[in-house]
Amino acid sequence: MRESHQPCRGEPRDSANSGLSRVEQIKRFTILPTFWEPGGDEITPTMKLERTPVAAKYADIIDSLYAGAGEPAQADRANGPEAG
Secondary structure, eight states: OOOOOEEOOSHHHHHHHTTSOGGGSOOEEOOOSSOOOBTSSSBOTTSOBOHHHHHHHTHHHHHHHHSSTTOOOHHHHHTSGGGO
């Protein structure tokens, strides 16, 4: 799976970030290619986030979101355009 992390720009981001401090604001995000079903690995039947399994299952994606601005994480480099 190749991830594309884009800076969050424009009116939706500005609206979501209004009233939040800089550290709380959305800066980068990715859309996952899977749907999280209640009772699955990511969400309980009562729709609560399962933090530990999510952190483990999506560790590479989470790391790449926190990588240096404009610089993909090591895991993303392996899945870059030259890989396939």
